Amino acid sequence: MCEQQVILQQPLSELIAVQLRKKIWNKELLFGERLLETELAEQFDVSRSTIREALRILEIEELVVSKARKGTYVATFSEQDIAEIIELRMIIESRAFVHAVRSMEAEDFQKLERITDEMKKEAEQQNWNKLFDLDMEFHSYVVHLSGNSRIIKIYNSLQVQIRTVLMDLDQYYSSFQSFYDEHVDLLAGLKTKDVHIVKEKVNKHIEFVEEKFLSVAG
Amino acid sequence: MCEQQVILQQPLSELIAVQLRKKIWNKELLFGERLLETELAEQFDVSRSTIREALRILEIEELVVSKARKGTYVATFSEQDIAEIIELRMIIESRAFVHAVRSMEAEDFQKLERITDEMKKEAEQQNWNKLFDLDMEFHSYVVHLSGNSRIIKIYNSLQVQIRTVLMDLDQYYSSFQSFYDEHVDLLAGLKTKDVHIVKEKVNKHIEFVEEKFLSVAG
DNA sequence: TGAATGTTGAATGTCGACAATATAATATCG
DNA sequence: CGATATTATATTGTCGACATTCAACATTCA
Numbered sequence: 001m002c003e004q005q006v007i008l009q010q011p012l013s014e015l016i017a018v019q020l021r022k023k024i025w026n027k028e029l030l031f032g033e034r035l036l037e038t039e040l041a042e043q044f045d046v047s048r049s050t051i052r053e054a055l056r057i058l059e060i061e062e063l064v065v066s067k068a069r070k071g072t073y074v075a076t077f078s079e080q081d082i083a084e085i086i087e088l089r090m091i092i093e094s095r096a097f098v099h100a101v102r103s104m105e106a107e108d109f110q111k112l113e114r115i116t117d118e119m120k121k122e123a124e125q126q127n128w129n130k131l132f133d134l135d136m137e138f139h140s141y142v143v144h145l146s147g148n149s150r151i152i153k154i155y156n157s158l159q160v161q162i163r164t165v166l167m168d169l170d171q172y173y174s175s176f177q178s179f180y181d182e183h184v185d186l187l188a189g190l191k192t193k194d195v196h197i198v199k200e201k202v203n204k205h206i207e208f209v210e211e212k213f214l215s216v217a218g
Numbered sequence: 219m220c221e222q223q224v225i226l227q228q229p230l231s232e233l234i235a236v237q238l239r240k241k242i243w244n245k246e247l248l249f250g251e252r253l254l255e256t257e258l259a260e261q262f263d264v265s266r267s268t269i270r271e272a273l274r275i276l277e278i279e280e281l282v283v284s285k286a287r288k289g290t291y292v293a294t295f296s297e298q299d300i301a302e303i304i305e306l307r308m309i310i311e312s313r314a315f316v317h318a319v320r321s322m323e324a325e326d327f328q329k330l331e332r333i334t335d336e337m338k339k340e341a342e343q344q345n346w347n348k349l350f351d352l353d354m355e356f357h358s359y360v361v362h363l364s365g366n367s368r369i370i371k372i373y374n375s376l377q378v379q380i381r382t383v384l385m386d387l388d389q390y391y392s393s394f395q396s397f398y399d400e401h402v403d404l405l406a407g408l409k410t411k412d413v414h415i416v417k418e419k420v421n422k423h424i425e426f427v428e429e430k431f432l433s434v435a436g
Numbered sequence: 437t438g439a440a441t442g443t444t445g446a447a448t449g450t451c452g453a454c455a456a457t458a459t460a461a462t463a464t465c466g
Numbered sequence: 467c468g469a470t471a472t473t474a475t476a477t478t479g480t481c482g483a484c485a486t487t488c489a490a491c492a493t494t495c496a
Contacts, residue, residue: 011286011449037478047451048478049267056274062368068229069457069478084366091313091369148302150280151309154372229479256447265481266448287448287487 013053016044020058021160024074025167032076035064061157063164077165085161090206092155096143097202098195103145109191111141116183123176131179132163138183142190166212182208231271234262238276239378242292243385250294253282279375281382295383303379308424310373314361315420316413321363327409329359334401341394349394350384356401360408384430400426 020040023029035055041048055072058064066072075081100108115138122130136159143155182205189201238258241247253273259266273290276282284290293299318326333356340348354377361373400423407419 013449036476038476049450049452052478053270053274053449056271060278066478071458071477084368087366088368088372091309095309148305150302150306154306231479254447267480267482270448271479284448289447289488 011053012046013050014057016040016046016050016054017057019044020054021061021063024063024164029074031074033074035072035074037072061160063160075161075164077161082165085158085165086206086210088154089158089162090203092143092151092158093139093206094199094202096146096151096155097190097198100142100145101190101193101195101198104190108141108145109187112138112187112190115141116180116187119180119183123180126176128176131176132166135179135183136163138186162209178208229271230264231268232275234258234264234268234272235275237262238272239279239281242281242382247292249292251292253290253292255290279378281378293382295379300383303376303383304424304428306372307376307380308421310361310369310376311357311424312417312420314364314369314373315408315416318360318363319408319411319413319416322408326359326363327405330356330405330408333359334398334405337398337401341398344394346394349397350381353397353401354381356404380427396426 020029029035037048037051037055040051044051055064055066059066059072063075064072065075077085115134119131119134119138122134140155140159144152146152186201186205189198192198238247247253255266255269255273258269262269273282273284277284277290281293282290283293295303333352337349337352337356340352358373358377362370364370404419404423407416410416
């Protein structure tokens with residue numbers, strides 16, 4: 001019962017950043033909404049300095065935009081933004097998948113197979129949230145195989161953005177099955193170990209996601 | 219004579235970040251050196267909060283590394299790091315140059331020609347600093363043509379890192395002429411408007427820079 | 437002697453307050 | 467009455483101090 005002193009490994013600001021991210025995903029904070037440091041400080045019961053540092057973290061992820069002496073706002077994603085995100089994703093993933101073809105071993109394939117198996121289950125239960133987590137896990141795993149920490153960092157931020165945009169269409173988005181199929185197809189491509197095929201499948205997959213994207217922005 | 223109140227458009231932290239960056243480039247701060255917030259605050263005559271925000275900016279550029287409750291250090295660039303930087307640069311630039319082929323117009327070519335002309339002058343005077351500025355300008359210009367603000371942001375950070383590493387070999391680096399020739403060749407490639415040729419020349423150019431890079435790290 | 441454990445000093449994390457600036461609301465003038 | 471100038475308020479930028487944590491050293495005991 002007693003509220004024990006919590007020992008923090010992470011700075012408080014990072015925890016706040018996580019919470020803010022969730023609030024955006026849950027639409028407790030809306031796109032374009034202004035974020036008042038004072039207000040947030042009171043709400044989370046921390047100082048403004050801590051809030052400021054948390055906002056910087058979100059700014060790196062481009063989830064919020066702040067202008068000097070004007071304030072910080074939850075990002076809005078225009079069609080232009082979405083096009084940019086997709087282009088960047090395409091660049092990183094096509095490189096990563098081609099890279100992966102050369103380096104993937106048995107255990108890597110097992111890992112991806114396990115993920116798609118889970119996807120199948122969640123797709124049947126139409127659990128969009130879990131499905132999306134698995135999608136992120138799938139793609140992250142492949143990107144991580146590249147071993148380039150800078151690219152991985154960029155990709156992580158990018159995924160946060162993608163998730164933010166896609167969370168917007170959870171209720172509209174219904175093709176759970178085809179979402180699963182897409183990943184099975186992608187995995188099958190990797191198994192061929194044929195660079196050309198993989199490249200093609202990755203681009204096709206991203207175009208598939210792109211369609212979903214644009215149905216929101218448009 | 220009177221020290222007038224300076225009106226700042228930018229936050230102080232950004233100005234501090236610029237100065238810190240220069241200090242690193244000028245080797246007033248060495249790779250791996252620990253940065254004490256208190257010390258820097260006193261040195262720049264600002265508060266620790268301001269220093270902290272400046273360090274976050276440099277952290278995004280991967281010019282410093284900070285570990286929670288441990289401290290922040292000027293980055294060190296291992297061979298692995300340099301390989302990562304080169305890979306990322308290659309990915310971004312090859313895309314950007316191919317993109318540019320389709321969109322470049324007369325004035326863009328004039329701009330690049332003006333830059334290479336200046337490079338020739340500076341190469342003759344063996345002014346490595348200026349030469350490098352022009353190199354950054356040349357490549358930035360092409361990347362900016364892509365119009366993808368996210369990629370541009372990433373590229374800007376990347377260039378800071380590249381510059382940081384290359385500044386290390388100013389005295390060792392002597393092939394000014396070939397550095398200039400490289401860019402002329404690159405520009406000639408663009409003029410052909412042949413995607414295949416451009417791709418090849420970009421990769422060749424980056425390999426050229428890579429050699430210089432690795433001579434430091436190794 | 438050496439490993440484990442306290443102790444101390446220094447540096448980061450966090451805080452609340454003040455200063456500078458932008459937005460708004462109001463007043464003034466043509 | 468509309469447009470501009472002025473004041474007022476709200477919000478970000480900056481500051482210095484306190485709290486917490488880490489690393490190095492000293493101390494104790496096997």
